[in-house]
Amino acid sequence: MPESSLVKDGRSSSVEYGASPLRQFSQSSLLLHRNSYMLGTFCTEHNVQQCLSHINQEISSLGLPPVWTESGNSSELNIVAVLNCMYDLIQLHRRGLRTLESMEVEQLKSSSNIDHLQLTITRLKEQLELSKRENTGLLERERQLQLKAKSLQSCLKNEKEEVQKLQNIIASRASQYNHEMKRKEREFNKLKERLNQLLVDKKEKKQAIDVLNNIGRADGKRSLWKTEKTEAKHEGEMYKTLLSDYDARQRELVLENAELRKVLQQMKKDMVSILSSRKPAVKSDKPEHSGVQARSEEEEEEVFDSSKESVELYCVHAREKLTNSIRLQWRRLKSHVERLDSQASLVQMVESKDTDAVPQETQEEEMDRLKLEIQQCKDFIQTQQQLLQQLSSPCDEETASLLSNCYMLQEKERLGEEWKTLEEQRKIFERERKNFTEAAIRLSHERKAFEEDRATWLKHQFLNLSPFADSKKTPLLKSKSAFLISAETEAPEKLIKCHSDTASPTPRCVPLASASTADLYRTLCLIPENSSVQPKTNGEHVEESSMFCGDVFVQHQQWEHSEDHTPSQEKNSSI
């Protein structure tokens, strides 16, 4: 509104206090006060004309008829015009105030609206937030429910499948049962028919066998009566087969066990060596390895002990000791490898990955392989322990008796063998004895002959001592051997007599032809001393050259010398 703006411009000085007097404007009493205040500053006696023209301008600019015309020089104002003007101005002012009021009221209204709207906005925002949160919550629940639904569906599918499978099983079993039932029913019917037939059929065909002749048993033995003894024998045989089977199995298992034990020992040694070789390298590292060192020293002792005790590993404690020590070693090895692994991984993070990967992998492979082997060994050992326990449990009396017989068997066999050797030796001795006797007989014959010969020779010698017997010397010497031969070929009666005489074990007495004089004795004694009597190994080869003196004792001695290698038995039985 241009009027109001002009009013505002004109009254620029009054703008400052325009706001507060608005409230008091309805009170007309204060109006004059204002005006008088304003008038006092605007117009003075000096500038009346200027003021008048100014006001005229202003009024004309407001659109009101002019207040003052410049027609006369009179300074008198047209009062009517001025009053009208004033009245107009007052109306304008009132109108302006009214509009102002209304605007203020509007403004108040709008501000309150704004407030209200702001409040609603915040409320709605809050509501929105809330509903968003609710929404997300609901979405989450929906998702969970969907998952649950899926899992339930899969469960349902599984259950359905299982139900289907069970139904199939039931169906197959039912068909099997039906089949069996039908078969049984058919058989039953056949039985019934047969029974009927048998009841009706009068002539009954009996069972019979018609053999041309009995044939022998397959193994050729006669069949035995069924007695308790045969029954016991059958039982015995049955248990024997079972026992031999168990024996064989146990032997195999013992061998396997021994091998596995060796493998475990080997593994343990290897592990100990690996761990102990690390010791100097380990020393420089962390202090916790000191414990390991102490333990590894113990291990070495253990290794030595176990190698000595290898034979004693058959008892439970030693076995447990072995397995425990292996477990211990294994744990240490594992920790060591793990440490290496961690070190390697640390190094890997710093360096490139190429270098350490391969040895690590191979180590891991080695570890896995070792682990597997150890597990297998452990299982084997466990099963074998169980079996050994089973086998070492007490058996029946029968088996005990069988076993006891087994122990004796070996000794019996040995005894039998010894008997055999003894028998053979006895036979050999018999033969030797026979030979001895024969030789002795021969010897006695020869001796006899020789004696006779000597006797004759002595006789001749004796006779030759006399001056008349020179011519008869040489034929005598010749006749010595002839005598021997003749003595041997003489009638065996003499020999037999001799033999019967000498058969007794008493010291032999050889009949001498003559030797009564002392001279004869001396000469006779001298002769056998001079002759060579060679010591013989066997009594069989007593030389004929040995000439015997008349003394039986000496002969006996000689005989003994020659026979000193034969056993004492033979001495007694010889001549």
Add this chain to the structure above:
Amino acid sequence: MNFSEVFKQSNQLCKVSPDGKYLATCVQYRLVVRDVSTLQIMHLYTCLDQISHMEWSSDSLFILCAMYKRGLVQVWSLEQPDWHCKIDEGSIGLVSSRWSPDGRHILNTTEFHLRITVWSLCTKAVSYIKYPKACQKGIDFSRDGSYMALAERRDCKDFVSIFVCDDWHLLRHFETETQDLAGLEWSPNGCVLAVWDSCLEYKVLLYSLDGRLLSTYSAYEWSLGVKSVSWSPSSQFLAIGSYDEKVRIINHITWKKIAQFEHPATVESTKTVYKEVERRPAVGTDEMSLHNITTGSTLFNTQSKYEICSLPVQIPVVKPDPDRANPKIGVSVLAFSSDNHYLATKNGGFQVHSLNWHCSDNSLILLGKEQLCLCYMETDEEDK
């Protein structure tokens, strides 16, 4: 491989004597004995009726011919063709007949498994064994022929009787913890008896020779169980083939499973797979994958050849009818090689009737309905 001329036989009764010198075949009611090397007919015997079963005695001196319909058993001697023996079971009927391991006794199972009659050819004596069980394999002789194990059923309970074959003396008689005993088998060393339940329950029980229960093995419950069982020749392992198409091997020390083999439809892990491709389009392919086979070459006739398939190979599986009893799934045949290195198994409904190893363990013979396949195995051991 050379083949002789075709000889007639009936009932698939054609057996070589245990000493390997003679071949016996049955043609209707006649028994023909030929020399193996010359294939000349040595003896010809005539029985009273069509022969249902024929068996050589263990010492190859006698042949047993059983005629189930008539209830008769006739025994013929090779040394004395004039010798005859006829066993008539009478009205009680005959269902099966077999020799005892010593070759001098005949065990006849009567109709309805009422009893087993033991006839002695040496003394004409008769013994009876009551309540034998009618099952897949109810009677087994130990390998050395000294013991016989027989499954019995009394009062709805299963028992096992162990007899001494010498004089048929009952050594042990004990109850087994099975629901319905299906079979029993001695270990080759004669010390352990494996007893298994019917296919409705997976249970294998191991008894010692003196009747003690050593161990029980059960792999799973409810599904169909054991189909076939086989001992390894060293008695160290027991292979159990089941309806779930797996073979489980248990060891003789702990009687626990040590290995498990599967028969997946897609073969990936074996070394080589041979596929027979026939030029004639009518017959389909026949293939087999064996465990532990390394490489090999096979002989073939002119009409088919083998090609090596690249792994993985999909084996055509025919799904059996689940509503029928005794379905044709699962491991039905197991065969160990005599050196304990290999195990051959047949899984599923393949038309393979028998699997046998050659005694030198370098080849495996597969007999199908119309085919004979001989697989050689080469090991990768380096010589010297």
